[in-house]
Amino acid sequence: MDFSMMPALMRDFLNRGLAISPWLAGVDSTGRLNVDEFARIDSVSRELSNTMWTHEQQVLYYGGLTIPQRIGRTAVYEILASTAVSLAHDQLGQNGVNALMTEQAIEKVVQFIQDHSFGLLVRLYTLATGYENMQAVKFYGSMLEHDFINSSMHRPWVDYSLEDEVLVGIENNFYVRKINTLGQAYLELTPAGLETFKIMENILEETGYLARRIRQLHISRFNVFFDYDRLVEEISPDTHPYRREFLDFVSIQPGMRVLELGCGDGNLTFEAGLAERVGPEGQIIGIDPSIGMLKRAETIRERRHLSFVRFEQGRAEQIPYPDDTFDIVLGTAFLHFTVLEDAIKEMHRVVRPGGIVASGHPNRFDPAEIPFFRDWFSPILSSAASRKEKPRNFLPDAATVIDAFHNTNFRTVEVRDRPFTTYFTDPVKAIHHFIHGVGWFQEELATLPWKARQDLIEELQLRGQRVTKQYPPEDLILRFPSQFIKAIK
Ligand SMILES: C[S@@+](CC[C@H](N)C(=O)[O-])C[C@H]1O[C@@H](n2cnc3c(N)ncnc32)[C@H](O)[C@@H]1O
Missing domain, CATH: 3.40.50.150 (Vaccinia Virus protein VP39)
Incomplete structure (x- = not known):
């Protein structure tokens, strides 16, 4: 997989105040959107991915690799939600997102897509979330497939199953699936997976993604540090x-x-x-x-x-x-x-x-x-x-x-x-x-x-x-x- 354009792209993404995961938005919890903001973000992410996540884009940016069907939609959804939360922290000093923050997040994401492409937005998303998946499997040495799928160990804010990410991870030879003595399926990183993880980690470090995540976390903590x-x-x-x-x-x-x-x-x-x-x-x-x-x-x-x-x-x-x-x-x-x-x-x-x-x-x-x-x-x-x-x-x-x-x-x-x-x-x-x-x-x-x-x-x-x-x-x-x-x- 070609990562050569990722560092410049990630820098531009960060400079625009966009965020990928709740971690980057500096929030720990899952409850971050009220019903109205959820509905708006959900519908915009469906609309954008329905019109822009075309077969051509998928082939262009993922080549021969298999990717989960829903990834276009979840990428936009997570980026919009996390950016809105991040904006709420920056501009309002609070966790809760209001309509203005949602619209600002939408504007930023649409502009990014216009300046680059939908596929490149998805590539950045899979870079950061793939890193989070692999970081956890690497840290624990292995992970029960069940734990990976329900994401409780590493991405608890995700409210959908990661079954498809397991399947494509195996198909793309990032993970190998084995069975333990209790008959449970578990995943390990393959040498190719480990290699890819290192590339991803380098990009996230060198572009300041990881440092930004920590800085955001500091500010959001100070926002709610009443005492x-x-x-x-x-x-x-x-x-x-x-x-x-x-x-x-x-x-x-x-x-x-x-x-x-x-x-x-x-x-x-x-x-x-x-x-x-x-x-x-x-x-x-x-x-x-x-x-x-x-x-x-x-x-x-x-x-x-x-x-x-x-x-x-x-x-x-x-x-x-x-x-x-x-x-x-x-x-x-x-x-x-x-x-x-x-x-x-x-x-x-x-x-x-x-x-x-x-x-x-x-x-x-x-x-x-x-x-x-x-x-x-x-x-x-x-x-x-x-x-x-x-x-x-x-x-x-x-x-x-x-x-x-x-x-x-x-x-x-x-x-x-x-x-x-x-x-x-x-x-x-x-x-x-x-x-x-x-x-x-x-x-x-x-x-x-x-x-x-x-x-x-x-x-x-x-x-x-x-x-x-x-x-x-x-x-x-x-x-x-x-x-x-x-x-x-
Ligand atoms: C430990 S508090 C100190 C507050 C106060 N100056 C004092 O002496 O008690 C650190 C403050 O630095 C702020 N801060 C964090 N990043 C900063 C930055 N890049 N530039 C200026 N202040 C920053 C935090 O929001 C927080 O209010």
Whole structure:
């Protein structure tokens, strides 16, 4: 099968804000469309596939390979539904899709088909879903045919049988079907299947599909992370001192024009006192990609009647303001969620010459060096060890961040190490915050098929209960490495 045009196509697909599976849309559950939106998406996908999924297209894009009859329709349906959910998260900060999001998704998909073809849309869909199928069979070594067909292990949001995908997978020599000692049929990847899986995985990695999936998941988690502030305070009572010290380090003056990046629900501006320091003579704009977070920030702003503060949606990698606009561009606990070099370049662009760019952010640490942590999180450590790697973790190395600042044309760069204390005494809160919420090990978990991921999180919960009983509270503390950086343009 020819994959040569897939990378460029996938990049274009992602750039248009299209999504393939609920994972990519950053959602965990299946209940994502109400009756009206389902009906509209279902009818559009039937209509498009009835008219466009022609025999010629199938031969052109799949050559001699057998493909399930329904694949054209399910491809459009899944892409429309997932894109609509993804748009709902981006624009409304919620899971639920409304009519506007549905229509936007339809417009995007129709445009993609017009610019490329229906067959290429289906090819992208089978690339991503075929990867999900094979990833699961590879991970478990084999899979009962029954489990594959009902998709509970790897694509639980699918509400149709995958029997046809098994049949074509066998016919195309990706899987071999065997019978175990209990007389049950199971599937294994063939050498050709494994080879194809590796090609698919490379494409999804190299085009940023997998990274996008994780980024979307972060934002959708922040959207629905209603108790973020309270949880942060409970896990790390050091949070306000940390942020106040950061503001001292940056040296904010009254009357400054300030841009806060990754403002979340306004922790730095309100509780830590950025607004007080800047005062009504100045201006603070807080931006964040998560509409859910911004809505909560706006509620607090209104309550405090702070008219010189305003919040807008935006990402650090694409700051929606002109060059040289601000006296200070800063933020806490956001830089590790960004594409580092792009974010720093943008911060440099929007600050005026002589102005300050500053960040306070956690740095990568080695979890294996901390006894309670190693004990608790060992399933994640061993998942990584099975690939002969350290756990994938998005926290940046201290040195990497310093280099990125030095490489961005600042006049001076000042760094201070400022670790902060986090408490792992409450297993439920720790998992809620670090695994479900800010998603520390999201990259690591993303290497696993769906069921294995859920099982691992469950195991972490159980281990947490044991570890927090077994270790004295003073040993359940993590001094989290973190740095303050201040650079002058
Ligand atoms: C851990 S919270 C920190 C919130 C707040 N700054 C604080 O110090 O408590 C991280 C925030 O970064 C935001 N974020 C994620 N990706 C981002 C990006 N690419 N650019 C800017 N902010 C981002 C999240 O939506 C979230 O609100």
